[in-house]
Structures are given as C-alpha cells and as structure tokens.
Amino acid sequence: MSTLPKDFLWGGAVAAHQLEGAWQEDGKGISVADVMTVGDNKTEREITDGVKPGLNYPNHEAIDFYHRYHDDVKLFAEMGMKAFRTSIAWTRIFPNGDEDEPNEAGLKFYDDLFDELLAHGIEPVITLSHFEMPYHLVTEYGGWRNRKMIDFFTKFATVVFKRYKDKVKYWMTFNEINNQAGLNKFALWTNSGINPQPGEDAEREMYQASHYEIVASALAVQIGHKINPDFQIGAMFAMGPVYPVTPDPKNVMKAERAMQANYFYADAQCKGRYPAWLKKYWERKQYDLDITLADEDVIKAGTVDYIGFSYYASHAAQAVDGEADDYMTRAKDSEVNNPTLKQSDWGWLIDPVGLRYTLNWLSDRYDLPLFIVENGLGAFDKIEDGKIHDDYRIDYLREHIKQMELAVNVDGVKLMGYTPWGFIDLVSAGTGQMDKRYGMIYVDKNDAGEGTLKRMKKDSFDWYRKVIESNGADL
Numbered sequence: 001m002s003t004l005p006k007d008f009l010w011g012g013a014v015a016a017h018q019l020e021g022a023w024q025e026d027g028k029g030i031s032v033a034d035v036m037t038v039g040d041n042k043t044e045r046e047i048t049d050g051v052k053p054g055l056n057y058p059n060h061e062a063i064d065f066y067h068r069y070h071d072d073v074k075l076f077a078e079m080g081m082k083a084f085r086t087s088i089a090w091t092r093i094f095p096n097g098d099e100d101e102p103n104e105a106g107l108k109f110y111d112d113l114f115d116e117l118l119a120h121g122i123e124p125v126i127t128l129s130h131f132e133m134p135y136h137l138v139t140e141y142g143g144w145r146n147r148k149m150i151d152f153f154t155k156f157a158t159v160v161f162k163r164y165k166d167k168v169k170y171w172m173t174f175n176e177i178n179n180q181a182g183l184n185k186f187a188l189w190t191n192s193g194i195n196p197q198p199g200e201d202a203e204r205e206m207y208q209a210s211h212y213e214i215v216a217s218a219l220a221v222q223i224g225h226k227i228n229p230d231f232q233i234g235a236m237f238a239m240g241p242v243y244p245v246t247p248d249p250k251n252v253m254k255a256e257r258a259m260q261a262n263y264f265y266a267d268a269q270c271k272g273r274y275p276a277w278l279k280k281y282w283e284r285k286q287y288d289l290d291i292t293l294a295d296e297d298v299i300k301a302g303t304v305d306y307i308g309f310s311y312y313a314s315h316a317a318q319a320v321d322g323e324a325d326d327y328m329t330r331a332k333d334s335e336v337n338n339p340t341l342k343q344s345d346w347g348w349l350i351d352p353v354g355l356r357y358t359l360n361w362l363s364d365r366y367d368l369p370l371f372i373v374e375n376g377l378g379a380f381d382k383i384e385d386g387k388i389h390d391d392y393r394i395d396y397l398r399e400h401i402k403q404m405e406l407a408v409n410v411d412g413v414k415l416m417g418y419t420p421w422g423f424i425d426l427v428s429a430g431t432g433q434m435d436k437r438y439g440m441i442y443v444d445k446n447d448a449g450e451g452t453l454k455r456m457k458k459d460s461f462d463w464y465r466k467v468i469e470s471n472g473a474d475l
C-alpha cells in the first residue's frame with residue numbers, strides 16, 4: 001500500500017516549444033528554439049543565424065499540440081492525470097520580448113488551454129521560461145548578458161501571473177537554470193541566449209547571465225506572491241548527482257565541488273545567497289560581475305516556495321592530473337563512466353537509487369517541498385501489430401517510482417508530485433529528434449519530420465493509469 005499523500009500530483013511534463021508547433025501563428029515571434037535544426041545522438045543541433053530556408057527545424061511544427069490540444073487533453077484525462085506541466089511560450093505573449101503591450105491572441109490560447117485542463121480536473125503546472133526566450137532579445141540585446149533582460153522577463157511574468165491568477169497555482173521560473181554551469185553550447189544558448197563569440201570568456205558570461213536570471217527569478221517570486229498569495233512558485237534544476245569514481249579523497253572532493261558548481265543556483269534561489277566558495281572563485285578569476293547590493297537584497301527576499309527538478313541520470317567524476325586546488329579544472333576526463341550502471345541508447349546512465357539520493361540531498365540541504373517535474377527514458381519504439389510494447393520504459397519508470405516512494409515513506413522527504421517527462425512523444429530538446437521518445441502516448445512522426453501526427457497509446461499508458469489510480473501502490 002502506497003502512503004503517498006492523497007493530493008499527490010501525478011501527471012506528466014512537456015514544454016511549449018517541444019510540442020505546440022504553430023511557430024508563427026496568431027502573432028507568435030521567433031524563439032531561440034526556432035533557430036535550432038534537428039540533430040541526432042551523434043550530431044549536435046545547429047544554431048542558425050535566423051531561420052534559413054530548406055533546413056529542418058523540428059520545433060516549428062513539433063507535434064502540433066496548438067491545434068490538437070482538445071483531443072490530447074481528453075487522452076491525458078483518460079490516463080487519470082492530476083497535473084500537466086507545460087510552459088508558456090514567451091514569444092506568444094511578447095513576440096519580440098521588448099513590446100509595450102502583450103499579444104492578446106497568445107494570452108487567449110493559454111486561457112483556453114488552462115480552461116480545458118481544469119474542466120478535466122487537471123492542474124496546470126507552469127514554467128515561465130523553458131528554453132524558448134525571444135530570439136529578438138538575443139540579436140538586439142545579447143540575451144541574458146544584458147541586465148535589461150530582468151525587466152523584460154519580469155514584465156512577461158507579471159502579465160501572465162495577473163492573467164492566470166485564478167487558473168494556475170503552481171509555477172516555476174527558469175527551467176533547468178543550472179544546465180549552463182557546464183558551459184556547453186546547447187545549454188548556454190537555451191538557458192541564456194548566449195552563443196559565445198571569439199575572444200569572449202564564456203564562463204564569465206555564464207556567471208553574469210545566471211546572476212541576472214537569479215535576480216529575475218527572485219523578483220518574479222515577489223511579484224507573484226503579491227498578485228496571488230496562494231501561488232506556489234518554485235525553482236527548477238537539472239539534478240544528476242555526481243559520485244566520486246573511487247573513495248580516493250581527491251575524487252570525493254572533485255565530486256563534491258562538481259555538485260557545488262552545478263547547484264549553487266539552489267543556494268541562491270532557496271537560501272537567498274551565493275555560497276562562499278563561489279565568491280572566492282569569482283575573486284580569483286577577477287570576474288568583475290555586475291552584482292549590486294540591491295540585487296543581493298532581492299535574492300534574499302525572493303526565495304522560492306518549492307524545488308522542482310528533473311532527474312534522468314547520475315554522473316561520476318574524478319580528479320584529473322594537475323587538478324587545481326579549487327577542484328574547478330574543467331577537463332573532459334573529469335567526467336567518467338560508472339560501470340555499475342546501464343546506459344540508455346543515448347548514453348544516459350540509468351540509476352533509480354540516484355533519484356532517492358537526490359531527494360535526500362535536496363531535502364536535507366534546503367528543507368523545502370520537492371517536486372519531480374521530469375523523469376523518464378528516451379528510447380526508440382517499435383510498432384508491432386499496431387502496438388508498442390514499451391516494457392523498457394515501464395521498467396525504468398517503475399524502478400524510479402519505487403525509489404521515490406522509499407524517499408517519502410522511509411526517509412520522510414516532502415514530495416508534492418511526479419510528472420514524468422514527455423509522456424506524449426515530442427521533440428527532444430537536446431537532439432531535436434522525434435525518435436528519441438519518452439512518451440506513453442505515441443505520436444506518428446519521425447526525425448525527418450514525416451508522419452501523420454496521429455496519437456496512439458503505448459503499453460505504458462495503461463500501466464501509468466493504474467499507477468495513478470492506485471496512488472502509486474500498483475506498480
């Protein structure tokens with residue numbers, strides 16, 4: 001018998017740019033996701049200079065949820081979902097990001113979507129910024145390198161908080177705000193609209209952009225609470241614990257520093273301050289970051305109500321030859337394989353116990369309610385006799401849910417809900433693929449963009465329906 005709370009938010013998660021499509025409809029502007037081409041598990045997505053003819057931009061049509069959401073929401077309700085996590089495409093509300101007035105057609109779309117969800121007893125859980133900032137803010141202002149972004153973002157947040165104050169209770173500010181800490185090209189672009197230029201110190205820009213986002217998030221929390229004191233406004237982190245590859249204390253220190261470096265965002269957004277080690281690091285690097293005393297007050301006053309996080313995989317780290325005293329050496333061979341774990345077809349390490357570890361780690365450190373807002377297995381699916389027998393996906397989810405329940409029932413972690421990622425097949429953020437599928441609902445479309453877009457239930461659909469119905473007891 002599961003002892004999850006009665007109001008546990010079982011559901012599923014998506015993001016606007018990965019499923020809506022209709023990239024230019026009803027006044028929508030171009031987002032940073034609209035200039036990313038398709039890739040695969042070996043080829044990176046290309047970020048183009050504007051939209052170029054003849055290239056495959058998978059987010060433009062995505063799975064056409066924009067036109068199909070009435071039928072899709074019926075399917076979600078049939079699954080018994082209590083919560084639907086999506087984002088509001090910033091470019092539907094402010095197409096360029098710097099307009100004085102919002103776009104009414106964009107606002108109306110989300111009004112209708114939220115009404116539809118609520119009519120089916122499904123709670124919307126909304127991310128304000130999920131890898132889809134207006135492209136114009138990049139070309140005109142340099143993205144989050146620029147302090148002006150704080151105003152553009154808080155204006156957007158204020159408009160949607162006011163508009164949906166009676167329809168949406170659960171919010172998150174920035175999706176996986178910490179991805180960019182690793183300085184990879186995809187994350188700098190999707191988090192912050194930064195495509196580092198020759199001669200630019202990407203690390204400095206990343207810290208500056210992160211700071212502006214942290215301030216913007218803290219302001220949004222304060223604004224939101226004024227508009228509706230019942231709002232629950234969370235942060236959102238990509239969580240993947242980093243283990244030391246061996247008990248060698250140097251490897252332990254390396255893994256600890258990797259955790260600190262990935263999750264300093266949580267210190268700022270949950271505790272309201274930057275950690276001491278990071279301030280020292282900035283000093284040593286002589287980064288002249290624009291962080292004012294007023295910003296520090298804002299961060300202190302705008303801590304979040306809960307922590308939303310994604311969990312897919314864990315990592316292992318080792319100190320490298322010539323490792324610096326601060327253990328911040330960014331070397332490729334710092335991250336190593338963990339042979340105790342199996343991998344997905346995309347090389348992501350499958351580690352259900354790591355989810356329990358993560359829940360404990362976050363709970364002890366920040367003492368806030370937690371919400372698993374993404375989890376899942378990206379896999380190739382095969383249609384056999386008109387069916388998809390995705391036992392591999394069921395196994396993955398079952399093992400993770402078991403660990404989640406142990407964290408709640410044995411460890412006493414306060415957990416609000418569980419919304420597995422991409423429960424309806426959608427465009428992969430990392431590779432732009434359709435064939436990297438997370439869904440319990442199949443969508444007929446492939447990497448080349450071909451297909452009827454028809455929806456079909458996989459075996460995991462009925463399995464998850466029973467999990468929800470039994471509040472996690474029937475796995």
Ligand code: BG6
Pocket residue numbers: 015018131175176238310374378421427428429430431436
């Ligand atoms: C998270 C993102 O990084 O992981 C999602 O919040 C993303 O947008 C998901 O889709 C899975 O990653 P991917 O690259 O397999 O789509």
